[in-house]
Amino acid sequence: MQLHLDPSSATPLYAQVVEQVKALVASGGMRVGDQLPSVRDLAVSLRVNRNTAAKAYQMLEAEGVLATRAGHGTFVAAGSSRWSRQERFRRLERLADRLLVEAHHLNIPPAEIASLLERRLHAFEMNRPKSTGKS
Amino acid sequence: MQLHLDPSSATPLYAQVVEQVKALVASGGMRVGDQLPSVRDLAVSLRVNRNTAAKAYQMLEAEGVLATRAGHGTFVAAGSSRWSRQERFRRLERLADRLLVEAHHLNIPPAEIASLLERRLHAFEMNRPKSTGKS
Amino acid sequence: MQLHLDPSSATPLYAQVVEQVKALVASGGMRVGDQLPSVRDLAVSLRVNRNTAAKAYQMLEAEGVLATRAGHGTFVAAGSSRWSRQERFRRLERLADRLLVEAHHLNIPPAEIASLLERRLHAFEMNRPKSTGKS
Amino acid sequence: MQLHLDPSSATPLYAQVVEQVKALVASGGMRVGDQLPSVRDLAVSLRVNRNTAAKAYQMLEAEGVLATRAGHGTFVAAGSSRWSRQERFRRLERLADRLLVEAHHLNIPPAEIASLLERRLHAFEMNRPKSTGKS
DNA sequence: GTGGTCTAGACCACG
DNA sequence: GTGGTCTAGACCACG
Incomplete structure (x- = not known):
């Protein structure tokens, strides 16, 4: 998973991760069921604080883009919008x-x-x- | 000029004003040359501090959406983006x-x-x- | 970073800071990537309010002279004017x-x-x- | 004397007058000894407050660009800089x-x-x- | 620790 | 009356 953060952007780092993961999924760069790096690995590869990576995953889960399977890791979720x-x-x-x-x-x-x-x-x-x- | 602020939004108050004024101008709700309420009046009607209202106008002026005429007030500018x-x-x-x-x-x-x-x-x-x- | 404010000047304090930082960058006194003092430190050393120091940095960021990295501080930006x-x-x-x-x-x-x-x-x-x- | 004021400029009106009169003199548009319109006439032709026109003339006199001969009016002064x-x-x-x-x-x-x-x-x-x- | 936002309140220049 | 500047002081998000 290749993300590019701009540390001098006004957009917080975690929000940049959220945006880019959503863009990857939307563009087909990641597909339903694909596994994402662990929070720890993501933090290392992006050189961000682990809390930053964790927050991004939480937001993405909340939006239904990702799903965490306890003990197995984080995956691109099948579910599209729960909204009407x-x-x-x-x-x-x-x-x-x-x-x-x-x-x-x-x-x-x-x-x-x-x-x-x-x-x-x-x-x-x-x-x-x-x-x-x-x- | 009817604006509606959401104090619980993550978007700062002044930025909400900026967004809504831009929308008004773009949609024809306000036209070039129209005068906006004074900073003081806007602050009262939105129940924000005068500085907050002033900051919104200053941002809009920096973007070229509004123009200030010393001692006379603030107006919708003729515009045209200065960016490349x-x-x-x-x-x-x-x-x-x-x-x-x-x-x-x-x-x-x-x-x-x-x-x-x-x-x-x-x-x-x-x-x-x-x-x-x-x- | 050595700045000198003239409180009796007609030029606002924040604008004096803007001018002097731009001169420092243009003259090579500060180089791309250099970190500036924190808003708080600058305010103390210039004996101005924190808001005044912050405003100067914000103007400089809007002009593309400085870039802010969330939580890390303010730096001289790579620049290049965005204007036409x-x-x-x-x-x-x-x-x-x-x-x-x-x-x-x-x-x-x-x-x-x-x-x-x-x-x-x-x-x-x-x-x-x-x-x-x-x- | 043809001046063009921009009411939406950040430069105060009186300062625009000062700048333009100096430019006229410098460019030869006005020559030493030429008479300027009265404060009252200038105010009318520029559609500014009479105080604004008067302030501009005062500034120009202080700089030595204009000289007022009591009862005769205001003229472009011969004197160039008194400074060293x-x-x-x-x-x-x-x-x-x-x-x-x-x-x-x-x-x-x-x-x-x-x-x-x-x-x-x-x-x-x-x-x-x-x-x-x-x- | 870093910058960003907001308030309350004062003072000033311009016109 | 209009906008602009500045202070003191508080609170918050980000990391």
């Missing part, structure tokens, strides 16, 4: 609104937003192994 | 990536992302007054 | 115009401006360590 | 240092500083009427 369809869309809508607001202030027109999103989506899907048919 | 094209796209790209990652974890397929974005964009533009052509 | 080329030249042009106007009123002819600038530039570069080529 | 040669160079040096520091942080190399200064100097001299020989 309405709640899931509400959350995405909030992010979409922030994107649109930011694009407006960065003076980036709608057409360019669309093409940028398509480009990024494509970049994600390049990394994803072929679907097994189970979505 | 590269920096502007880098910022939007980060938001786009987060949106795509989040959509995956919320189990919302790409086609629905596109339609949601279009819907939100439309909602924004409904509020925006038609251009008069006079700049 | 146009904006960067506009800013320098304003300073150049002020210099030329002032030189006229001080009755200092163009030829002497050039030689003074060269002298000062030389003084700056004397202090700057030779590049190691390693960036 | 050393003091005059010290003042220009301060501006030069600020320019060099800023150029460094804007990532503008020395060669470009020189060419920019030359360009601006040229722009100034274009406006200046031919010397009468008295400098």
Whole structure:
């Protein structure tokens, strides 16, 4: 699992780990059932405090992205959102609104937003192994 | 100007103000040249300290969203980002990536992302007054 | 890091700190990666409030001169301006115009401006360590 | 006398007037002995408070740029700097240092500083009427 | 220990 | 009346 932390970012280290693990899972860099390094190993390889690594895993578990099997380690969880369809869309809508607001202030027109999103989506899907048919 | 702060949010109060003012401007709820409430009035209406309200305005001015006219108050600026094209796209790209990652974890397929974005964009533009052509 | 504040100056205390830190970095008195005193220590040594010292560091971080590493302190950043080329030249042009106007009123002819600038530039570069080529 | 004030600038209005009058004199847009509009007329034409216009003239008088002849009005003064040669160079040096520091942080190399200064100097001299020989 | 946020309250410049 | 600066002092997140 290859993560790259930016220690001088305003985003806390644990949150960077959360974001990147979610990105890995979303892009297919990690698949359901894959095992993650132990908290201890992760902390060593990222050169962060062990508490930082542990906090990241806790957050990811809380979100349902990872699951810990006692004594066996931490794995990418199968479960997708426990939230209702309405709640899931509400959350995405909030992010979409922030994107649109930011694009407006960065003076980036709608057409360019669309093409940028398509480009990024494509970049994600390049990394994803072929679907097994189970979505 | 109607803002709603959530004191229990992890987002600092001043940052909530910044976000909401940017959203108002982007959505057409406020237009270039419109005057904002004075720092003192805003502080009273949001029940925050004057310094907190002032900090929000200062951040917005630093971003080029607002402009302060000495002794006269604070206004929506004509804008146009001062950042390099590269920096502007880098910022939007980060938001786009987060949106795509989040959509995956919320189990919302790409086609629905596109339609949601279009819907939100439309909602924004409904509020925006038609251009008069006079700049 | 040796700074000298003039409490009777029209320039705010935090802005004096900003100016002097930028001068230190530009002249090679501080190098990329160097750690600055903590906000608390700086406040004590300058006999200003902690908030004032913090504000100076925040401005410098916003300008890209410093970078903060959560829980570790504040460091000289690798830099490189985020502004557009146009904006960067506009800013320098304003300073150049002020210099030329002032030189006229001080009755200092163009030829002497050039030689003074060269002298000062030389003084700056004397202090700057030779590049190691390693960036 | 054509001045252009930017009400949303951080520079106070009176200081903008001071700067621009000095620039006019330096560039030859106004010459020694030329009469300036009355405080009242200036205030009207710039649409500023009369106190603002008066303060600008006071500052310019204090610097020796303008002189008021009681009952006759305000004129561009002949006198150049009352300061010693050393003091005059010290003042220009301060501006030069600020320019060099800023150029460094804007990532503008020395060669470009020189060419920019030359360009601006040229722009100034274009406006200046031919010397009468008295400098 | 590090920086970030917030309040209460004072003083000041600008216009 | 407007925003800007500064202090004293408290609390919090991060690591």
